Amino acid sequence: MSGTLLRRTALVVGLGRRRHGDLAAENGVRAANSAVHHVNTAHPRWLFMQLAVYTSGMMSESSATAPATEQAARRPRVAVVGASGYAGGETLRLLAGHPGVEVATVTAHSSAGKRLSEVAPHIDLGHDPVLQETGVETLRGHDVVVLALPHGQSGQIAAALRAEDPDVLVLDLGADHRLESAEEWEAYYRSEHSGTWTYGMPELPLADGTRQREQLRTAREIAVPGCxxxxxxxxxxxxxxxxxxxxxxxxxxxxxxxxxxxxxxxxxxxxxxxxxxxxxxxxxxxxxxxxxxxxxxxxxxxxxxxxxxxxxxxxxxxxxxxxxxxxxxxxxxxxxxxxxxxxxxxxxxxxxxxxxxxxxxxxxxxxxxxxxxxxxxxxxxxxxxxxxxxxxNLVKGTAGAALQSMNLALGLPEATGLSRTALAP
The missing domain is CATH 3.30.360.10 (Dihydrodipicolinate Reductase; domain 2)
Structure with a gap:
């Protein structure tokens, strides 16, 4: 796809989002002006997926005849672990409105075997998946894995996933990978430290004059902040x-x-x-x-x-x-x-x-x-x-921060799938 076509496509997609109020007005223009430059070429496996997102909804000569399943397969496949909890459920709710990814697998512990509609009837993914048992075998082959587990439960499974596939993007909604100091971790959490991941707070201004989002653009392991x-x-x-x-x-x-x-x-x-x-x-x-x-x-x-x-x-x-x-x-x-x-x-x-x-x-x-x-x-x-x-606490404090960070790591516009509009009353 040429740079000109990509820019035109991104502009149409961005303007469509402006009309529907899903993104800020500037995001459509920003996507058009910088779509080519913000593709995360550091991770080639994402390149084709990113182009598919920018061209979502557009009918070109090549895409007009492509099967719907082929188009859907171009989006990154996401697994959500701990989907029956509040954090995992809120992540699913936001992902349901995200045009750039596909929720492929949902897992749980005590709710495994139930359908999503039984534990989270407010979430409509377009299908009603069965919650699977959490395990490396179940999560293998996904492009993105979101871990919504209590502290102390993410470290082992995350290490196993990353050992098998260094390119998989893993986001930890729990506390296991937030702290740099093993001593502080052990003092407050009374367990062994699992290591430190890139911190998922894009807006955080840093002492060197940059912002945290710059580190997220190339991250494969992201620790989502506490609310x-x-x-x-x-x-x-x-x-x-x-x-x-x-x-x-x-x-x-x-x-x-x-x-x-x-x-x-x-x-x-x-x-x-x-x-x-x-x-x-x-x-x-x-x-x-x-x-x-x-x-x-x-x-x-x-x-x-x-x-x-x-x-x-x-x-x-x-x-x-x-x-x-x-x-x-x-x-x-x-x-x-x-x-x-x-x-x-x-x-x-x-x-x-x-x-x-x-x-x-x-x-x-x-x-x-x-x-x-x-x-x-x-x-x-x-x-x-x-x-x-x-x-x-469930959106900006957890699931929204996860999607914001995921978007940056995948090279997508940062606000994709997220809204500034609140519910009232």
């Missing part, structure tokens, strides 16, 4: 980089929805126990996302001075995180300074919204969307800054 870590990191990183906050006195209190606690049947997750109450957990510096946030802040600033108090609170809503972060400000810092730092670091970021002065985000504004909304204010009397972020 709370996403909410706190993206709220604080720009302000610490601008030296507007006292890094040694950071605090975050996070009202979180119950889906963040998983789908397992536990007494404290019953409606009669959870309704009408707010319940702090993992208090006193014990939450496992603390070392992840501090690692992110070190990478963003190049400094080791951050100290973080971190208190999550379960509140009776199904999804959402509202991270309320506070810290002393540098003398003379104003609300306008905070907002300017956020806007500077997130300029052009499709899934980040910095609210104007006087506005604060709410979880209802991001439900179902792959967005983070940020607000900030300075209390001049106390000398404290308050920075608030809102995300959907």
């Amino acid at each position: 709370n870590a996403t909410a706190v990191t993206l709220a604080l990183a720009p302000l610490l980089r601008a030296e507007l906050l006292d890094a040694g006195a950071l605090s975050a209190v996070l009202p979180v929805g119950y889906s963040g606690a998983g789908r397992a049947a536990k007494q404290h997750l019953l409606f009669s126990e959870a309704s009408g109450t707010a319940a702090p957990y993992a208090v006193g510096g014990t939450h496992r996302h603390i070392p992840e946030v501090l690692q992110n802040l070190r990478r963003a600033t190049g400094r080791e001075d951050a100290r973080l108090g971190f208190t999550p609170v379960l509140v009776p809503m199904s999804r959402g995180i509202l991270a309320v972060c506070t810290a002393p400000v540098a003398e003379g810092t104003t609300t306008a300074d905070l907002l300017a730092a956020l806007e500077h670091d997130y300029a052009g970021e499709h899934f980040v919204t910095v609210l104007p002065e006087g506005s604060a985000p709410a979880t209802g504004q991001v439900a179902g969307a792959n967005t983070i909304r940020l607000g900030a204010a300075v209390d001049a009397r106390s000398g404290q800054a308050t920075v608030i972020s809102a995300i959907d």
Whole structure:
């Protein structure tokens, strides 16, 4: 396919997405202008698949006569492991609307043998697959494998998959591969460290002036961030980089929805126990996302001075995180300074919204969307800054971040299959 045809094809596809509101207006033009350049030639096995995505829906002389099965086979085949849980189920929901991949296999543990419609009737893949037992044999031959497993369960199966096929793209929604320090992993998770993978937070600004997305473009192993870590990191990183906050006195209190606690049947997750109450957990510096946030802040600033108090609170809503972060400000810092730092670091970021002065985000504004909304204010009397972020813990906090990272690794437009539009009420 010639570069001219590819650009024209990408333009039509991009404009069609603009009309339907699935992507930002700029993505269609960006795809047209840079489709050729963003094909991930570092991994030749993806080249043909990427061209098929850019030409999706177009009828050329060659494609008009090609069987539908042949066209579908050109898309990367995805397996989702742990599909009956909230994280795996949300990943399937988003993949169902992704034009560039094919969900080929879904697996589970206790729900193996059931049809997807029995465990996730809200998801329509166009077919109703049976959930398979999780094993290397079942996952062999896929182009992308998404692991939605509890911590400690991804390392062994991921290593086996990568040993068989170095080109397979594996995304770990669990915690096993997020931390660089084996010592910190063992202190917080009480198990053996499985190694460190490329971190799946594209918007994270780094101390060297780049963003994390550049590392994701060539990644084959991606550690998807923790949901709370996403909410706190993206709220604080720009302000610490601008030296507007006292890094040694950071605090975050996070009202979180119950889906963040998983789908397992536990007494404290019953409606009669959870309704009408707010319940702090993992208090006193014990939450496992603390070392992840501090690692992110070190990478963003190049400094080791951050100290973080971190208190999550379960509140009776199904999804959402509202991270309320506070810290002393540098003398003379104003609300306008905070907002300017956020806007500077997130300029052009499709899934980040910095609210104007006087506005604060709410979880209802991001439900179902792959967005983070940020607000900030300075209390001049106390000398404290308050920075608030809102995300959907299952989308921007988990499955949406996975798709964003997957798109980058496959050389696809980053926002493919993702939306900034939330559900309301």
